[in-house]
Amino acid sequence: MTDSTGIRRAGPLTYRGGAIPETTTDQRLLDRRGPADWVHTDPWRVLRIQSEFVEGFGLLSEVGHSVSVFGSARVKPESPKYTLGETIGSRLAEVGYTVITGGGPGVMEAANKGAQLAGGTSIGLGIELPFEQALNDYIDVGVTFRYFFVRKTMFVKYSQAFVVLPGGFGTLDELFEAITLVQTGKVTRFPVVLVGSDFWGGLVDWIHATLREEGVISPEDPDLIRLTDDPDEVVDIIHKAHVDLVRRKFEQNRVAETAKDVEEAKEAAES
Numbered sequence: 001m002t003d004s005t006g007i008r009r010a011g012p013l014t015y016r017g018g019a020i021p022e023t024t025t026d027q028r029l030l031d032r033r034g035p036a037d038w039v040h041t042d043p044w045r046v047l048r049i050q051s052e053f054v055e056g057f058g059l060l061s062e063v064g065h066s067v068s069v070f071g072s073a074r075v076k077p078e079s080p081k082y083t084l085g086e087t088i089g090s091r092l093a094e095v096g097y098t099v100i101t102g103g104g105p106g107v108m109e110a111a112n113k114g115a116q117l118a119g120g121t122s123i124g125l126g127i128e129l130p131f132e133q134a135l136n137d138y139i140d141v142g143v144t145f146r147y148f149f150v151r152k153t154m155f156v157k158y159s160q161a162f163v164v165l166p167g168g169f170g171t172l173d174e175l176f177e178a179i180t181l182v183q184t185g186k187v188t189r190f191p192v193v194l195v196g197s198d199f200w201g202g203l204v205d206w207i208h209a210t211l212r213e214e215g216v217i218s219p220e221d222p223d224l225i226r227l228t229d230d231p232d233e234v235v236d237i238i239h240k241a242h243v244d245l246v247r248r249k250f251e252q253n254r255v256a257e258t259a260k261d262v263e264e265a266k267e268a269a270e271s
Contacts, residue, residue: 009135009144010128024128025146052145056125056154059143063121066098067238068155070174071107071165084195085110085165087231092163093120095235100125100159102151103144107165109136116140125151156181160245161238162192166199182224183217191241193234194227201227 008015010025023031029045060066069089075081089099089111099115101108103124116122116138124139128146135142145151155162155174162178164171175194181187194200204227211217226237 007134008128008130009126010146024130026128026148029147049147049150052147052150053153055143056145056150057157059141060100060123060154060158063098063100063123063158065096065242066100066123066159067092067161067163068100068159069108069111069163069165070102070167070171071111072167072171073102073104073106073108074168075106075110075166077110081107081166081196082110084231086114088163088165088195088234089114089116089120089122090118091231091235092238093118093122095239096120097160097238098123100155102126102170103135103139103142105136107167109138111163111165112136112138125154127151152177156187159190160242161190163195163234163238164193164200165195179224183221188245189224189241190245191237192225193237194225195229195231195234197227197229 006017006020008020010021015021025048069085069092071081071085075085085107091114092099092111093115098121099111100123101111103112103126108124112122112124113136122138122140124135124142126135126142126144127148128144135144145154152174156178162174164175164178175192178192182189182192194204204222204225207217207222207225212219212222228234228237
């Protein structure tokens, strides 16, 4: 990502001034134009991708229970949306959750700031872009990824919930990817919480009135999304979902142990 001082950070690399590449790593990966010998560089790219996964897993593997907070990078500190993001970050940290954001300015900075000032752990997962700002100043631990899909994996793998504040295309991408993964069972059913009924209400109404009524989603799918304006309700939704998940796992383990005991007793009787 390039900041106002003419610096681009791409993973562990830093470029300055005239050394800044004209394209990002993602652009070069996805661009199929050019001479045929470009194809032969892809195996080497696999090693770079692998290294990003290793760096991300190493960074996040011991962070504990975490919540990813998404939202616009364009929100200004004087905006009520910034204040809302800061409050949510603070509330999450106060009850013991690590706050993970995309590491940029705006809502992301607000959530990181709230978490850090509340004494919690604040993490930023940045991405190499030609126009965004550097990682914000309220991050305890941060990493800048080259590839979007690696970064998205980290958000999903290490979060117990997604909190989505007002944002643009990037936020919508993260929102619908999260919903899709939960809907298809690719991840454990954890809550996806939209914050801001004035902003998100129209989208939620459209999902109910169009997607569900047209039959392109299941009748229960809209229930995967929760909508609220209250930071305390955000925390309550996440905490309740976490408690329910722990209880379900406990019950599943108990059923499995009971079935095992019955099978062992049957085998003993037959012998």
